[in-house]
Every structure is written in C-alpha cells, then in structure tokens.
Amino acid sequence: MTATPHTTVRAARIPASEATHRELPVELTEAIRAVGAGADHGRLLAELEKLPVDAAWQARTAELLDVVHHHSEAGPDVGLPVVGELP
Numbered sequence: 001m002t003a004t005p006h007t008t009v010r011a012a013r014i015p016a017s018e019a020t021h022r023e024l025p026v027e028l029t030e031a032i033r034a035v036g037a038g039a040d041h042g043r044l045l046a047e048l049e050k051l052p053v054d055a056a057w058q059a060r061t062a063e064l065l066d067v068v069h070h071h072s073e074a075g076p077d078v079g080l081p082v083v084g085e086l087p
Contacts, residue, residue, distance in 0.1 A: 008067035017064045027053040029086045 009017045031054070035047045048054040 007065050009064055010066050013064040017061070020061060020064065024086065025053055025057065028057055032086060 028048075028051075031048060031051055032044065035044050
C-alpha cells in the first residue's frame with residue numbers, strides 16, 4: 001500500500017521525517033487499511049482524524065512540517081512524491 005504526503009517537510013527535518021515515518025504505529029496503519037488508503041483522500045482524512053492514534057501521530061509529526069495537510073486547488077494527488085509504503 002502506497003502513501004503520499006499532503007504536507008511540506010522542513011528541509012532541515014527531512015532525515016527525521018523519514019525516520020519517523022518508518023515507525024508508523026500499527027494501529028494507524030490498520031486504520032488506514034480499514035478505510036482504504038486507495039480511497040478518496042478526503043474521506044480517509046475525515047475518518048482518521050476521529051481516532052486518538054491519528055491525533056497522536058499528527059502531534060508527533062507536526063514539528064517536522066512547514067505545511068500540514070496541504071491541499072492545492074489542483075487536487076490532493078498533484079505532483080506529490082511517494083515517500084513510503086505501509087508495512
């Protein structure tokens with residue numbers, strides 16, 4: 001399962017971000033699969049934001065980011081690189 005970010009990582013924090021994303025909580029990856037990672041991104045975010053594990057993840061990763069959950073007018077999937085796959 002592939003995931004693409006909708007954020008902007010601070011340049012100085014890229015190594016830390018990569019390391020952090022290698023440690024996705026199992027509960028979060030299970031929730032992503034349950035909703036359907038390939039499904040509508042807006043629906044995925046709406047479902048995840050209800051979960052305490054996602055709130056904890058967002059708090060953990062927020063210090064790494066310049067922009068959180070960026071969505072351009074062109075849509076959430078435009079020009080974003082794949083940064084990882086769910087284990």
